[in-house]
Amino acid sequence: MKSLLKATVAAFALVAAGSAASAADVKACFIYVGPVGDFGWSYQHDQGRLAVEAEFGDKVETAYLESVPEGPDAERAIERFAREGCNIIFTTSFGYMNQTIKVAKKFPDVKFEHATGYKTADNVATYNSKFHQGRYIIGQIAAKQSKTGVAGYIASFPIPEVVAGINAFLLGAQSVNPDFKLKVVWVNTWFDPGKEADAAKALVDQGADIITQHTDSTAPLQVAQERGVHGFGQASDMINFAKDAQYTAIIDDWAPYYVERVQEVLDGTWKSESTWDGLAEGHVVMAPYTNLPEDVAEMAEATEAKIKGGWEPFTGPITKQDGSVAAETGVPLDDGAILGMNWYVQGVDDQLPQ
């Protein structure tokens, strides 16, 4: 209700802003699921938007709407942007997928970019980053550093991207310690610092000494710092919140992609594509490895280099939770299998919510 109202108000504000539109060549618009001040997911997208502004100056005008709820409410926000004369609209959360497609049909001349989804159209491109590459590395670090042999994973929603992250983390951990255990807690939200902190506490209380998260706030790392356990930053470098607890962070860097795509709109070369880049292209960046013994940091760097060289973390042998074989030894999963992942690898101590 509250965020709906906020979005409505923001939409009104936008009408006012829109009427004073300048004569920029291209208007690039962004829709965020959280506040730009979450210091996580939406914050990083907004950093990308700022990079676009810095790159193009007066040639490109940008606008954004923050805290737009996923689902039907998003449609109005997206449509508002389309009517306001945005040339390219980035919808930056999985839950905007169907709304983006729907609005895109009504506005064939507007270009849409949907983050982390899988539905495309002539004027809808999708883009995502291979976060699971980073997750594999932090899984390895976790298994090296954990004394209890148990890590806790704070998960948001059971969508393929999150599931792939959990699997990649555990595969990385198992590559170091085959008996490594992973406890998964679903908080069913992307952003609620209090709830994320509670989940982290619950996991620590149940024996996890490594906390990792697929939610957007810094709260779990703060709990790790307070309780003397360790964890990893999510989306942005969170070392300021956990100077002793953070080993590294998986940083989303959207700036190169946003600059490239807006440039293509300016040049008239924009095409609908599905972009899925990772460490090698600089879309996923590992924060400095800190609080780690030298050999572990070296191992992490070696794995990072290996992945940048083209190695896929989801390379067999991979066994599913039910015991069936997902990939034979030496065979990597194809992109489709990773992007649509709806099964756990063997060893996850959880039932995947369906």
Added chain:
Amino acid sequence: MFEAVLLTVITAATPLLIAAVGELVVERSGVLNLGVEGMMIMGAVVGFAVANQTGSGALGVVAAIAAGMAMSVLFGFLVLSLVANQVATGLALTILGVGFSGLIGEAFIGVPGLKIPSLYIPGLSDIPFIGPVFFQQDAIVYLGFALVAGVAYTLFRTRIGLVLRAVGDNHASAHALGYSVIKVRFMAVLFGGACAGLAGAYMSLAYTPQWVENMTAGRGWIALALVVFSSWLPLRVVAGAYLFGAVSVLNLHAQAHEMLNIPSQLLSSLPYLATILVLVLISANRRLTLVNTPACLGKPFVPDR
């Protein structure tokens, strides 16, 4: 294990408890302030900012209370002095608070905060179980309980409480008896603002010591629901806040536990199912509900001259 769960429940329940007990007083005076979330988030950001600038958690808490009260003055002026619609004004207050706090807090994003220290009494705090649960909390937790006790006593055992309830139940009669309805209501609204500000300070200085936009994440709305849930009785607010805190924390613990395999969606919906269940049980006793509901709740009062 039980101790660990209980400690987490206390932190989860405290902001709900404090905000709800403040709103309870407001509603007992006959005013419905839907702006709890807005006042709370303002308390969170101002508390964080002041604590960050001065290095003093106590000053942060005081500033947060002041910020909550400042928001409630705005609300009071609009609905009591200008007789604006209470529901609309309350909603506007929430929107204002969420937006304005984001603006103020922009400089504090990504800045680590300071945490209010916990009590430590040598000896008492070291007793197993009892020590950590009762003697190692931070000041706001104790303040929350003191507030509930104080409100319960004042409402039902003092003259001030009687006047407040009279104003909430029948403002015309209270006015006829010579009580200043507007003044009493203004005081109640201020108290509600102070409590919401304090609850916000608990979020940004104790629960998760940091500032991020929207960090109260709807807790103000839960506090509002708890007031109805408690049928306007302070001690039931405690029960409600702890029930809500317990169910949401147990959900997380149950998921992390290997023995229990309950779908997480079911667990996540438990606090709400529990709320519905209790509301049904409470409203089954129609007479009791009516007795406690402030009869003039949400009705504007204009003294005839």
